[in-house]
Amino acid sequence: MKLTIGEIARQAGVSTGTVSRVINGKTTVARQTRENVLAVMKRLGYEPDPVARELSMRTKFTLGIWVGSGANRLSPYFNQVWRALLREIQGRATQFIEMPVDILPLRRRVDAVLMFHCDAIDERLETLAKLGIPAVLIGHHPGVSGVTPDDEGGGRMAGQRLLALGHRRLLHLSVAGSFQWALDRASGFKAAIEESGLPGLDQVTLLGEGTVLGGYRLMRDALKSGPHPTGIFCATDEMAVGALGALADFGIAVPQNASVIGFDGLVELHPGLASIAQDIPVIAHQAVSLALAGIGRKGVRQIIVPVALIEGCTLGPAPQ
Amino acid sequence: MKLTIGEIARQAGVSTGTVSRVINGKTTVARQTRENVLAVMKRLGYEPDPVARELSMRTKFTLGIWVGSGANRLSPYFNQVWRALLREIQGRATQFIEMPVDILPLRRRVDAVLMFHCDAIDERLETLAKLGIPAVLIGHHPGVSGVTPDDEGGGRMAGQRLLALGHRRLLHLSVAGSFQWALDRASGFKAAIEESGLPGLDQVTLLGEGTVLGGYRLMRDALKSGPHPTGIFCATDEMAVGALGALADFGIAVPQNASVIGFDGLVELHPGLASIAQDIPVIAHQAVSLALAGIGRKGVRQIIVPVALIEGCTLGPAPQ
DNA sequence: CTGAAAGCGCTTACAG
DNA sequence: CTGAAAGCGCTTACAG
Numbered sequence: 299m300k301l302t303i304g305e306i307a308r309q310a311g312v313s314t315g316t317v318s319r320v321i322n323g324k325t326t327v328a329r330q331t332r333e334n335v336l337a338v339m340k341r342l343g344y345e346p347d348p349v350a351r352e353l354s355m356r357t358k359f360t361l362g363i364w365v366g367s368g369a370n371r372l373s374p375y376f377n378q379v380w381r382a383l384l385r386e387i388q389g390r391a392t393q394f395i396e397m398p399v400d401i402l403p404l405r406r407r408v409d410a411v412l413m414f415h416c417d418a419i420d421e422r423l424e425t426l427a428k429l430g431i432p433a434v435l436i437g438h439h440p441g442v443s444g445v446t447p448d449d450e451g452g453g454r455m456a457g458q459r460l461l462a463l464g465h466r467r468l469l470h471l472s473v474a475g476s477f478q479w480a481l482d483r484a485s486g487f488k489a490a491i492e493e494s495g496l497p498g499l500d501q502v503t504l505l506g507e508g509t510v511l512g513g514y515r516l517m518r519d520a521l522k523s524g525p526h527p528t529g530i531f532c533a534t535d536e537m538a539v540g541a542l543g544a545l546a547d548f549g550i551a552v553p554q555n556a557s558v559i560g561f562d563g564l565v566e567l568h569p570g571l572a573s574i575a576q577d578i579p580v581i582a583h584q585a586v587s588l589a590l591a592g593i594g595r596k597g598v599r600q601i602i603v604p605v606a607l608i609e610g611c612t613l614g615p616a617p618q
Numbered sequence: 619m620k621l622t623i624g625e626i627a628r629q630a631g632v633s634t635g636t637v638s639r640v641i642n643g644k645t646t647v648a649r650q651t652r653e654n655v656l657a658v659m660k661r662l663g664y665e666p667d668p669v670a671r672e673l674s675m676r677t678k679f680t681l682g683i684w685v686g687s688g689a690n691r692l693s694p695y696f697n698q699v700w701r702a703l704l705r706e707i708q709g710r711a712t713q714f715i716e717m718p719v720d721i722l723p724l725r726r727r728v729d730a731v732l733m734f735h736c737d738a739i740d741e742r743l744e745t746l747a748k749l750g751i752p753a754v755l756i757g758h759h760p761g762v763s764g765v766t767p768d769d770e771g772g773g774r775m776a777g778q779r780l781l782a783l784g785h786r787r788l789l790h791l792s793v794a795g796s797f798q799w800a801l802d803r804a805s806g807f808k809a810a811i812e813e814s815g816l817p818g819l820d821q822v823t824l825l826g827e828g829t830v831l832g833g834y835r836l837m838r839d840a841l842k843s844g845p846h847p848t849g850i851f852c853a854t855d856e857m858a859v860g861a862l863g864a865l866a867d868f869g870i871a872v873p874q875n876a877s878v879i880g881f882d883g884l885v886e887l888h889p890g891l892a893s894i895a896q897d898i899p900v901i902a903h904q905a906v907s908l909a910l911a912g913i914g915r916k917g918v919r920q921i922i923v924p925v926a927l928i929e930g931c932t933l934g935p936a937p938q
Numbered sequence: 939c940t941g942a943a944a945g946c947g948c949t950t951a952c953a954g
Numbered sequence: 955c956t957g958a959a960a961g962c963g964c965t966t967a968c969a970g
Contacts (some may be wrong), residue, residue, distance in 0.1 A: 302963055313941045318965055328939055349673050350963030353946050372694035372886055380700035384714060387707060394704060510830045511863045543831045566692055622947055633957045638949055648955055670947030673962050 301344050310338040321346055361589055362397040362408035362431075366416030373509075374536065374564045375578075379414075379436075382582035410434065410589040415478060434589045436581060437478060438600060445584045445601045449479045452574035452605040453486025454493075456531045456559050459607060461490065464616035465529025465557060467500045471516045471541060472533040474505040480533050483561055487531055500527075508533060513540025521548045528556050528616050535560035539568045542612065553614030565608055572610035577603050621664050630658040641666055681909055682717040682728035682751075686736030693829075694856065694884045695898075699734075699756075702902035730754065730909040735798060754909045756901060757798060758920060765905045765921045769799045772894035772925040773806025774813075776851045776879050779927060781810065784936035785849025785877060787820045791836045791861060792853040794825040800853050803881055807851055820847075828853060833860025841868045848876050848936050855880035859888045862932065873934030885928055892930035897923050 303321075307314040312331060319327050320335045327335075338344075352358045363383070365371050387394055395408065411426055413419070415437030423442060426433045435444035460468060470487055473480040484503065491501055504520060506512040513532055520527065521544060532538035538560030542552060550556050563575025584601050623641075627634040632651060639647050640655040647655075658664075672678045683703070685691050707714060715728065731746055733739070735757030743762060746753045755764035780788060790807055793800040804823065811821055824840060826832040833852055840847065841864060852858040858880030862872060870876050883895025904921050 300963085303965095304963080314964080315942080315966075316940060319940085322965080326939060331939080347963050349669060350946090351965080353669050353673050353948090353962085354964045354966085356946065372697050372884055374692035374697075377692050377694075377697040377700065380697065380704060381716070384700060384704050384707070385716075387704070396701070396705075511834065511860065514831065514834065515863075515867075540831065543835075547835075564692055620947085623949095624947080634948080635950075635958080636956060639956085642949080646955060651955080667947050670962090671949080673946085673964090674948040674950085676962065 300347075301342055303344075303346070306335065306338050306342065306344055309342070310335045358393050359410075359590060360393045360395060360408045361586065362411040363394050364397045364411055364413040364416075364422070366414055370416075374567060375534075375562055376414075378564065378578045379582060382579045383586070385579065386582050386586045412436065412585055412589055415439070432589065434585050436585055439478070441598060443588055443597075443599045445581050445588065445603060446479075447576040447581060448602050448605050449482035450486035450489075452561060452576075453483035453488075453531075454490040455486075455605065455607050456483075456561070456574055457487040457490025458494075459559065459613065460529035460531065460557060461494050461496065463529070463557060463613065466496070466498065466616065467525065467527045468502070468529045468531070469520060469527035470501070470503040470531045470533070471513055471537050472503055472505050473508040473512075473537075477508075480508070483533050502527065506537075508537055510536050510540040510543070513537030514544045515540070517541040517544035518547070521545070521550070526550065526556065530556060530558045532558065532560045535562045535564040535567050535571060535573050538571060538573070538612075542568060542571075552612050555617050557614055557616075558612045559610075563606075563608060565610060568612075570611035571608075572613040573608045575606045575608050577605070620667075621662055623664075623666070626655065626658050626662065626664055629662070630655045678713050679730075679910060680713045680715060680728045681906065682731040683714055684717045684731055684733040684736075684742070686734055690736075694887060695854075695882055696734075698884065698898045699902060702899045703906070705899065706902050706906045732756065732905055732909055735759070752909065754905050756905055759798070761918060763908055763917075763919045765901050765908065765923060766799075767896040767901060768922050768925050769802035770806035770809075772881060772896075773803035773808075773851075774810040775806075775925065775927050776803075776881070776894050777807040777810025778814075779879065779933065780849035780851060780877060781814050781816065783849070783877060783933065786816070786818065786936065787845065787847040788822070788849045788851070789840060789847035790821070790823040790851045790853070791833055791857050792823055792825050793828040793832075793857075800828070803853050822847065826857075828857060830856050830860040830863070833857030834864045835860070837861040837864035838867070841865070841870070846870065846876065850876060850878045852878065852880045855882045855884040855887050855891060855893055858891060858893070858932075862888060862891075872932050875937050877934055877936075878932045879930075883926075883928060885930060888932075890931035891928075892933040893928045895926045895928050897925070 303314050303317050307317045312335060316327060316331060317335055320332050365376065383394060408431060410432045413433055413435050419439055423433060433442060435442050438444045438446045470484060472484050491499060504516045506516040513536065517540065530541055532541055538558050541558055545552055545556055552558060559572040561574045563573050565571045565573050581603050584603065588599060623634045623637050627637045632655060636647060636651060637655055640652050685696065703714060728751060730752045733753055733755050735755065739759055743753055753762060755762050758764045758766045790804060792804050811819060824836045826836040833856060837860065850861055852861055858878050861878055865872055865876055872878060879892040881894045883893050885891045885893050901923050904923065908919060
């Protein structure tokens with residue numbers, strides 16, 4: 299039998315109306331009563347039924363989604379994000395609407411906004427703050443609540459793994475521009491190298507576009523000049539796919555003669571791709587939860603979600 | 619004031635229970651009564667409230683989504699599809715669940731399945747048929763209800779446009795394997811050429827992967843051998859991005875010295891990309907509607923959604 | 939501050 | 955075949 303507001307009311311010795319008021323954070327409830335009700339709810343693990351709530355209120359919570367513009371919106375990464383959001387929507391009486399790129403003319407009222415890291419962040423945040431709409435960022439930025447994968451930790455993990463496999467000529471393909479995540483991944487990677495204390499390491503970083511083509515071109519150019527690197531860390535899986543393409547075009551066998559590891563966990567992009575995987579479902583879940591909780595209105599909260607190494611088969615010991 | 623079942627009942631001179639039975643297609647309603655109620659609903663443009671329905675039934679319509687496996691799942695195209703589905707879900711008390719790649723072990727009950735064109739279609743359809751679950755395909759396949767963009771018409775449109783711009787050395791980059799959509803696009807393109815009746819046309823088709831890298835490689839190889847084509851039609855926008863990358867690497871200016879047009883309408887992949895655009899929101903909407911209507915259980919229906927040419931700036935007159 | 943009661947829009951045994 | 959009534963789980967004036 300489903301746990302309802304009635305049962306909570308009975309056990310707390312109050313009416314259903316009062317329980318409802320507690321749930322909705324109305325101020326007209328005695329401190330004592332509130333705490334009592336809250337305790338019962340917690341003990342029984344009660345969660346209000348969003349459907350009944352919606353029927354009764356004749357409205358649902360509206361969460362605006364603010365993706366950036368440009369090709370990034372169509373990236374495999376966002377693909378996963380949409381799927382995760384689609385799952386999040388189930389069961390929460392929540393409505394997602396995609397916000398227009400140009401900010402101000404908010405047609406419909408939104409209760410909170412979920413933003414992705416993009417340019418002009420500050421300006422947008424300011425607009426939202428003025429309107430009193432809480433914002434949650436996927437990524438991190440001073441003064442804003444956000445959820446982000448452990449980019450730095452992931453970069454370190456990639457570096458450590460390559461070093462453990464004996465690679466000493468390392469290449470990092472990264473993204474030009476000041477993207478927080480790219481900087482974090484790079485600095486984690488460098489930290490791993492420094493922390494290893496190994497002598498005679500050769501480490502190069504090349505910057506380009508974070509796409510397949512970007513990875514392809516960087517790798518191709520790297521291969522054209524001098525002895526090729528054997529341990530390659532790409533800031534995104536898309537770049538890794540491109541890098542693998544270039545290695546193939548140059549006849550360099552992976553993982554026999556070179557190892558490649560990407561970042562994001564989109565291993566379906568290339569069968570067997572090794573990658574540092576983000577936990578996108580968890581990130582989406584946390585972000586939506588923060589937004590629903592109205593965090594951002596009341597204080598700032600930063601959540602860092604762990605990443606995990608996926609071994610795949612593009613990783614192997616350094617060639618002799 | 620919202621139009622409710624009560625108002626319908628009043629105007630039809632029956633009880634709300636009876637209206638409800640009509641809505642739900644219960645058989646225990648007199649033909650006469652049913653038609654009368656239906657007429658009133660239609661006249662007033664009544665639509666049942668999904669939220670109330672769900673609260674009352676304690677269940678919602680569950681639509682399984684069956685995407686294929688592999689990299690395709692992460693493609694920009696699917697990206698758009700997820701977004702469109704996310705929008706579709708709003709307001710319809712419908713739950714989407716992603717079905718596992720391996721078919722049989724249907725954990726939760728699903729009311730209908732939305733499938734995307736993938737391999738082993740026949741086998742899957744058979745399984746569903748056995749279980750009595752209606753299926754709707756995005757794509758087309760004999761004997762199954764489906765929604766598909768006008769692939770052939772789009773291919774023709776691309777061909778006509780390139781010819782109208784004076785291009786006479788044409789190249790079509792397409793996808794290896796027997797994908798219905800790729801075959802349709804190619805045949806539309808060829809039809810345009812034949813129908814033009816122009817003499818002295820040079821037309822080549824190359825097959826590869828439907829990705830950026832696939833497009834890049836095909837285009838690069840085409841450029842390495844002989845006089846380069848000037849009018850290039852790619853079966854997907856991803857391939858077009860790759861083709862543009864190769865043209866850039868070879869120093870061929872677009873659109874001065876070569877024109878490129880893709881297919882799908884994912885123009886954000888490359889600023890200014892010309893493309894034959896699918897109307898993905900409409901396709902998603904129609905597909906979900908078919909599924910909800912239980913089409914597939916009762917007869918087969920095929921819907922073809924028109925495509926549109928997006929001019930962009932990768933299209934120009936043929937060089938002299 | 940809190941309870942009793944009506945109401946959100948629909949479905950479904952239960953009688954007839 | 956059809957109506958009257960209870961019920962889905964919650965919210966919110968209205969009294970007190």
